[in-house]
Amino acid sequence: MESETPPKPQFLPDGTVVVPGFTLPVSTLLSEPAAAFARMRATMPSFAPASEEPDVTVRRDQINAYARPGAERMRESFPVTITRGTIAGVEVMEFTPEAGVTDPDRVLINLHGGAFCVGWDGIPMLESIPIASLGGWRVVSVNYRMAPEHRHPAGVQDVAAVYAALLQDYAPGRIGIYGGSAGGVLTAQAAAWLPAQGLPQCGAIGIFGAGGVPFESGESMFTAGYIDGSFPAPRLDRTMAIDMTRGYFDGVDDKDPSAWPGWHLDVLAQFPPTLVITGTRAMDLSPAVFTNSQLLKAGVRSTLIVGESQGHCFHYQVSVPEGRDACDLIVRFFRENLN
């Protein structure tokens, strides 16, 4: 029967691959709750991140509305105290275990996701609540400046200001920085920025759902667009219908080491031990695995987790075993490396 012979890709002389349509069954390597989630997708109209709402104010409200219920559920399993304030003039939210900080010598800085234009203050909850609770740490989440009001390097300048202030109370090797999506990019930028500004390097970083090169630089934004669909695939020339970062990198060269350190081995060589998390269905797979390979080449101890059949920032879903495992490994990574 013809249907017995799967179609093959076609290779064009410019290296482009014409991929035939195909059917992808559920991975047998998924936990049962994750497989149940895969079955549920048929009934979900679309994921919140897929929205292409052009008004950034509306988009900010959408993302916060998306994050809040998950954050509330998280607080039931991971009880934390949340306080608001400013450090070095920058607005922050601080997360501490409700029962008190058990590891007072260490502190984590969280940089939230949201495409450099949205995310505050819903996404910091998803990224900080389980980590503060599981680690017994103080986690400081930073409301760094974003687009469309601001441009790179405003965000990483705010991160550096908070970091410099924390150096009054913590050794640099005991400060960790991490974040998901745009927060993962900003974490990589911070690890490049701090030594470039004459500040001591922090102790360890976590780049999640991102890498140190632009999202559209590799092939995963295409493959994930067609296989996972949470984010639309770019056009063949790698442009998108809408600039997801709303101009945050306007005027910044794609190879600028302060924005995209992943291209630069000499910059990466100054990174501290790094944990990189991505998934096989994540649009960030290519930037993440490329950055991990470059870090290893530069001599940095980089640990890579690629979640089988997992999408963008799957570690936000702590109710699924794969997401919970990722959070446990984040905590273990910082515990082992912040010395």
Add this chain to the structure above:
Amino acid sequence: MESETPPKPQFLPDGTVVVPGFTLPVSTLLSEPAAAFARMRATMPSFAPASEEPDVTVRRDQINAYARPGAERMRESFPVTITRGTIAGVEVMEFTPEAGVTDPDRVLINLHGGAFCVGWDGIPMLESIPIASLGGWRVVSVNYRMAPEHRHPAGVQDVAAVYAALLQDYAPGRIGIYGGSAGGVLTAQAAAWLPAQGLPQCGAIGIFGAGGVPFESGESMFTAGYIDGSFPAPRLDRTMAIDMTRGYFDGVDDKDPSAWPGWHLDVLAQFPPTLVITGTRAMDLSPAVFTNSQLLKAGVRSTLIVGESQGHCFHYQVSVPEGRDACDLIVRFFRENLN
């Protein structure tokens, strides 16, 4: 224009994804030689690994004919002495740097690829020549028993016999085991087998182009089949037109820890430090990344390299920077971990 809106995947109630046909441009994260190789594929009729030749004798000759020219070219860059012999009654080839072994306290055991039925003696050359030369080591490549003549666990028994004999001259922590494809699976099996047989664990292992679970268990054998095409995609029920391993696992349960240790955290917990190498276009991506995640969960120090836009066993191609980088990292990994 309609062509501006990329098509979306369709999610079925059983979790299956209907992926639309799409066009995948060359990754901008590739080195120029790797991008040139991608452009060359349009002119190549098919890759040697894609053959579905049913006669295993013919297939063995095909694979050796495919491997020999590459091995000859390798020997120009990486001069080695190759000697043949037996250890514990098992046929081996030994690779040493032509200028002499510079690190005599360590030894590596290489387990060649070839779907548990082919590969000897062409593939051991591709896997051993650069590593022996770059590391300054003695590398012992094992002609383990294969299908269709033999069945699991014959292969890993041969590996254990060679390993036990080497223990007379080397500390267990100074013996490394590694291999690509079937040899990567066999390496994972060896790390499960040695402690189960009361032998001391080896010092470090390298699982390349493989994982500790069956190749068809995840989703990469599908995605790589349609995007890369070096190996055909399975049918939707995960069966193949031809059993690639020619019956090597006949009668073995898919969850048998001696064959597929990747499912078993208690078995993985006994693994030594592990290096896992795969690629975003490799049919082994899912088993490899799943095994890495499970190893980390089990508390084992696992280092994962996923080559951006790279296929099955891309580290065989030392003339391409991505392949050469992988070989350099293999050498650095064993140097750091065989103590």
